[in-house]
Amino acid sequence: MSCDTARVNDHGLSYFEDYVPGASYECGSVSFDQASIVTFAKEFDPQPFHVDPVAAAASPYGGLIASGWHTASAVMRVLVENYLSAESSLGSPGLDEIRWPSPVRPGDTLRVRATVAEARRSLSKPDRGIVKTLIEGVNPEGQPAFRAIAINFVLVRPPSGG
Amino acid sequence: MSCDTARVNDHGLSYFEDYVPGASYECGSVSFDQASIVTFAKEFDPQPFHVDPVAAAASPYGGLIASGWHTASAVMRVLVENYLSAESSLGSPGLDEIRWPSPVRPGDTLRVRATVAEARRSLSKPDRGIVKTLIEGVNPEGQPAFRAIAINFVLVRPPSGG
Numbered sequence: 642m643s644c645d646t647a648r649v650n651d652h653g654l655s656y657f658e659d660y661v662p663g664a665s666y667e668c669g670s671v672s673f674d675q676a677s678i679v680t681f682a683k684e685f686d687p688q689p690f691h692v693d694p695v696a697a698a699a700s701p702y703g704g705l706i707a708s709g710w711h712t713a714s715a716v717m718r719v720l721v722e723n724y725l726s727a728e729s730s731l732g733s734p735g736l737d738e739i740r741w742p743s744p745v746r747p748g749d750t751l752r753v754r755a756t757v758a759e760a761r762r763s764l765s766k767p768d769r770g771i772v773k774t775l776i777e778g779v780n781p782e783g784q785p786a787f788r789a790i791a792i793n794f795v796l797v798r799p800p801s802g803g
Numbered sequence: 804m805s806c807d808t809a810r811v812n813d814h815g816l817s818y819f820e821d822y823v824p825g826a827s828y829e830c831g832s833v834s835f836d837q838a839s840i841v842t843f844a845k846e847f848d849p850q851p852f853h854v855d856p857v858a859a860a861a862s863p864y865g866g867l868i869a870s871g872w873h874t875a876s877a878v879m880r881v882l883v884e885n886y887l888s889a890e891s892s893l894g895s896p897g898l899d900e901i902r903w904p905s906p907v908r909p910g911d912t913l914r915v916r917a918t919v920a921e922a923r924r925s926l927s928k929p930d931r932g933i934v935k936t937l938i939e940g941v942n943p944e945g946q947p948a949f950r951a952i953a954i955n956f957v958l959v960r961p962p963s964g965g
Contacts, residue, residue, distance in 0.1 A: 685876035687883055688892060701893060709895060710879055714847035714872040721850055730850060731863060733871060733903070740897035 656729045656798040657760065657770035665756040668723040671715040671778070673707050675747035681711040706744035712751070712787050713739065716778045719753040720791075724774070729796035731769060737790040745786050751778035758790060762797070769794050818891045818960040819922065819932035827918040830885040833877040833940070835869050837909035843873040868906035874913070874949050875901065878940045881915040882953075886936070893931060893956035901951040905942060913940035913948055920952060924959070931956050 652666050653659065675694070682691035686708035689696035697705040745751065759773040772795050778787035814828050815821065837856070844853035848870035851858035859867040907913065921935040934957050940949035 681876075685880050687880070688887070688894070689889060690894065706894075708876075708879075709897075710872065710876040714843075714870075714876065717870075717872055718847050718849070721848055725850070727851060732850070732852065732868075735871075735900065735902035737901070738897065738899060739901060741895070 652723065654724065655726050657762075657772065657795040658798050660757045660760045660770075660772045660774075660795060662757050662760055665754060666724060668753040668755050669719045670750050670752045671719055672750040673711070673715070673745055673747060675705060678705060678707045678711060678745075678747060681714075682708045686710055702744055704746060706746055707749075709739075709741045709787075712741060712745050712778065713789070716751065716753050716776060716787055720755060720776065723753075724755045725793065726795070731794035731796060733791060733793050735792055737792070739787075739789040740785075741787055743780060743782075743784045743786040745780070749780055749786070751780055751786055753778050763794075767797075769796050771795075814885065816886065817888050819924075819934065819957040820960050822919045822922045822932075822934045822936075822957060824919050824922055827916060828886060830915040830917050831881045832912050832914045833881055834912040835873070835877070835907055835909060837867060840867060840869045840873060840907075840909060843876075844870045848872055864906055866908060868908055869911075871901075871903045871949075874903060874907050874940065875951070878913065878915050878938060878949055882917060882938065885915075886917045887955065888957070891958035893958060895953060895955050897954055899952040899954070901949075902947075903949055905944075905946045905948040907942070907948050911942055911948070913942055915940050925956075929959075931958050933957075 679692055690700040690702050690706055691708045694705050754777045756775040757772065758775050760770055762770045772793045774791045776789045776791050777785045780786045841854055852862040852864050852868055853870045856867050916939045918937040919934060920937050922932055924932045934955045936953045938951045938953050939947050942948045
């Protein structure tokens, strides 16, 4: 796995107010090789089609594919570097509708795109907002191999205007 | 991270027909230590509260917490060992409603429980069914620290009765 080296917050996303519904960001890309696919899956998801090239070839997938958790985690890395802000990200209560519509195979690279779907101030905690984001990991054929709606808590801009 | 060493399919789950809605299985447990939390997060989710104990202490979490992707991946390991069947598991199109209701901290152990929520034969592919499972990772205080609805494709039992 490797990631683009774009600077954190290349998009100028610092606080809740910067996440505007409809805005879409190309966040970088992530590549998968056979070694990283097998290493991850041996630790976390040792199903035959993730860890054993021979068994994988005989499976319905016709070859080794990445664990969906590997794909999701690798996409997260790109989001931490180029979408979430170290200044304001307060973590996530969860995600909805995680899907892996196409398998990720050794040699594949996914472009990661983040589209702000919803942004609202918290009613109970006025220092933050809740941002929902459509996350997509798109393969070179233009097909999404990963898709999810991420929910994130993000600090509002301090009153000082900081 | 460590996992119980219970045999694969301790519960006798081999094919689609064995996953009966309402049935609930204790699948084992998974433990998190600071080193594994930091190692995972440095690779996939390098937010301060996952990788830096000092920054984490000053964060709203008051200390280091595991990346949600680490928690999910570690729970997956237990499911591969004690819920899914190597004979019949065809992978997953995705999950719904992933939530991390409580943080996972160094030293925590989660018990993993899988409850069959829904099981239906595929209309388009008669060799398989679709199983939806409520997955829970419960901490020693009895609170869920991970929850999701997993969707899995599972082969039906071969006509031979195999």
